[in-house]
Amino acid sequence: MQTDIDPRNLIGRKAFDRNGARIGTVDEVYLDDATGAPEWAAIRTGLFGRDAFVPLEPSELIDGSLHIPFERSLIRDAPDFGVGRHLSPEQELQLYHHYALDVAPP
Numbered sequence: 001m002q003t004d005i006d007p008r009n010l011i012g013r014k015a016f017d018r019n020g021a022r023i024g025t026v027d028e029v030y031l032d033d034a035t036g037a038p039e040w041a042a043i044r045t046g047l048f049g050r051d052a053f054v055p056l057e058p059s060e061l062i063d064g065s066l067h068i069p070f071e072r073s074l075i076r077d078a079p080d081f082g083v084g085r086h087l088s089p090e091q092e093l094q095l096y097h098h099y100a101l102d103v104a105p106p
Contacts, residue, residue: 007031007038014065015043015054017072026066027051028083040095041066042083045076052078053087053095070099 007029015023023043028051030040041059042051043066052075059068068075079094081087087095096103 010041010066016065016067017075018069021072023068023072023075024049030087040087043075050080051083052076053081055095055099055101
């Protein structure tokens, strides 16, 4: 993702999957503990939905919307850890595996 984007400016942006289907709205952004760079976003998937965690690294901010290069079904099936709390290294590892991404070096 573009590294010059302020993570606070992502909150409230619409999020779309790889096919252009709307997933929801960015609810929270989680920063990497070591670098402080935005690493994960929690997407509110509906009015009574839950938050789905998505990786920001392969995602792009295009025309003010977050475009995530994964299928909607994969995103909605992501592990749910609740929002507003710190993601533990184990939880991050689960997310990396869920999206079949290379695990970030510690």
